[in-house]
Amino acid sequence: MNLELTAFITLVCTSGVLNLCLCLYVFFKRHNYTNISYLFILYSASITIYCFASGFGLTATTLEHIKFWTIIQYIGMSISPPLGLLFIMQYLDREITKKLCIFLFSIPLISLIAVATNDWHHFHYHVFEIDPILGAPYIHQEIGVWYMIHGVFTFSCMFVAFLLVLSHWKETAKVYRLQIISLMFGQFIPIVTAFIYLIGLTPPGVDPVPMVLWISSLLYLWSISTSRMFSIMPITKGTIFNSINDGVMVLDESYRLIEFNQACKRMFIDLNSSMYGMDFDKVWVKLSGDSFPYLLAHGIDTLEVEITADRSKHIYQIRTSSLVHPNYSKGVLMVFTEVTELKRLQSKLEHQAYHDELTNILNRRAFFQKCDQEFSIAKAALSPFSIILIDIDHFKSVNDTYGHIVGDQLLMHVVMACQTQINDGILFARYGGEEFVLALKGTLMEAEKLANQLRKHIETQPLLATEGEISVTLSSGVAEASKKTEETLYELLHKADEALYSAKRNGRNQVHAYSLQT
Numbered sequence: 001m002n003l004e005l006t007a008f009i010t011l012v013c014t015s016g017v018l019n020l021c022l023c024l025y026v027f028f029k030r031h032n033y034t035n036i037s038y039l040f041i042l043y044s045a046s047i048t049i050y051c052f053a054s055g056f057g058l059t060a061t062t063l064e065h066i067k068f069w070t071i072i073q074y075i076g077m078s079i080s081p082p083l084g085l086l087f088i089m090q091y092l093d094r095e096i097t098k099k100l101c102i103f104l105f106s107i108p109l110i111s112l113i114a115v116a117t118n119d120w121h122h123f124h125y126h127v128f129e130i131d132p133i134l135g136a137p138y139i140h141q142e143i144g145v146w147y148m149i150h151g152v153f154t155f156s157c158m159f160v161a162f163l164l165v166l167s168h169w170k171e172t173a174k175v176y177r178l179q180i181i182s183l184m185f186g187q188f189i190p191i192v193t194a195f196i197y198l199i200g201l202t203p204p205g206v207d208p209v210p211m212v213l214w215i216s217s218l219l220y221l222w223s224i225s226t227s228r229m230f231s232i233m234p235i236t237k238g239t240i241f242n243s244i245n246d247g248v249m250v251l252d253e254s255y256r257l258i259e260f261n262q263a264c265k266r267m268f269i270d271l272n273s274s275m276y277g278m279d280f281d282k283v284w285v286k287l288s289g290d291s292f293p294y295l296l297a298h299g300i301d302t303l304e305v306e307i308t309a310d311r312s313k314h315i316y317q318i319r320t321s322s323l324v325h326p327n328y329s330k331g332v333l334m335v336f337t338e339v340t341e342l343k344r345l346q347s348k349l350e351h352q353a354y355h356d357e358l359t360n361i362l363n364r365r366a367f368f369q370k371c372d373q374e375f376s377i378a379k380a381a382l383s384p385f386s387i388i389l390i391d392i393d394h395f396k397s398v399n400d401t402y403g404h405i406v407g408d409q410l411l412m413h414v415v416m417a418c419q420t421q422i423n424d425g426i427l428f429a430r431y432g433g434e435e436f437v438l439a440l441k442g443t444l445m446e447a448e449k450l451a452n453q454l455r456k457h458i459e460t461q462p463l464l465a466t467e468g469e470i471s472v473t474l475s476s477g478v479a480e481a482s483k484k485t486e487e488t489l490y491e492l493l494h495k496a497d498e499a500l501y502s503a504k505r506n507g508r509n510q511v512h513a514y515s516l517q518t
Helices: 003-028 036-059 063-089 099-115 144-168 176-200 207-225 234-245 263-269 280-288 340-356 364-380 393-402 404-419 444-459 489-505
Strands: 123-128 139-143 246-252 257-260 304-311 312-325 329-338 386-392 427-432 435-440 463-465 469-470 474-480 511-513
Touching: 003 036, 003 207, 036 063, 036 207, 063 099, 063 176, 099 144, 099 489, 123 435, 144 176, 176 207, 246 263, 246 489, 263 329, 263 463, 280 304, 312 340, 340 364, 364 427, 364 435, 364 489, 386 404, 386 444, 386 489, 393 404, 404 427, 404 444, 404 463, 404 511, 435 444, 444 474, 444 511, 474 489
Parallel strands: 474 511
Antiparallel strands: 123 139, 246 257, 246 329, 304 312, 312 329, 386 435, 386 474, 427 435, 463 469
């Protein structure tokens, strides 16, 4: 055995030993890594088979032994490129389908069968014999059709894996780029070596690829042990980033857009990669049609904005935080949470809590809250403040005669008729049953005038029910707050109630103003 052949065997076996160590190292530590480690174990195991089979083939002295080790070689050599591609795809979080796996492993299976049965059909090798000049274990071969197909497939798998890794270079943080470099060179070294072999620039009769795979294995081993390649992967950032339900925008220290996730893209249809590097204010104008209502430089933590998109309003809660890293420039993280439905539900619940379910005007609770505030303001400013209590005359008889459904219709009819006569700024609420209350910043005379206006209008607006016309009249009591005493709202309402009782006692369908003689 000459020195050259000894060097070849040494290099091939070195590659085999290193890949075996790599395979075992990852296998025994697999519980500390992510699931991608299992695919890498298969990948490194296939390369180990390829390298050792190649080494044993270089020690063979007969054509039968060489053919046998060539078949063993193809067990590892044919499946390692597709396994490497799948490993890279999983590392980069690309979708791996069952159809893709079937396709990737069907050609290696055919190649293995073609090599094992080549003596019958010579479909893989037209000629496969010991080199007549160099002798065993050097081989003289003339390639067949399937050899070319297998070669293109193998080269394509490695090249596509290389391009996939290269395509993620820019979006990978600097701290993870050592992983990317090791993966790129792990695929690039065998590609270049195989290409040099195919164009005839390597020593004849031997396959040089397993002789250089020790370099790839060292790169992988270094990356796994030093940069935690299987524990923390750069693509994990992208997976987490794009799986967040909330929209996320990342701005640099000059408030220019540098990143956004898929949820943000779904929220803002017009958002696209062409906006990278654009000032956030300009981005927001394109997305919402209006300028951003706050200054990010002021360090806002949480805010709400409302925009109109696709003819509908959307409300977003925006949380901002500063991004600071010792190795990178500062920036701003903006998290968008759509709260449109939450706000609608909140508004609906608030409306239900403060409005009468039947008439949709303020209920008693809401009236006291709002009226107490306005009453206090009016007293502090020494401004006039009046209350009108209204009662629908003979409402019980309507219920007894026509039923509660018609009674409800009558209540709604009165409310709608009154609303046409009431100006903004006047509180109008259902006080209870068939009673209503109004509060206004005005004198007793103004309140009495409004009450009579409502009474006369209602009198001319009978309810048109299926049972026929139902006449409606109102009785009202009016009272003005006293400026000289520490009168409470409840006392003012009591005065209005006494005036209302007086109006009802004196024949109904009339307005009585409170006086000490009422």
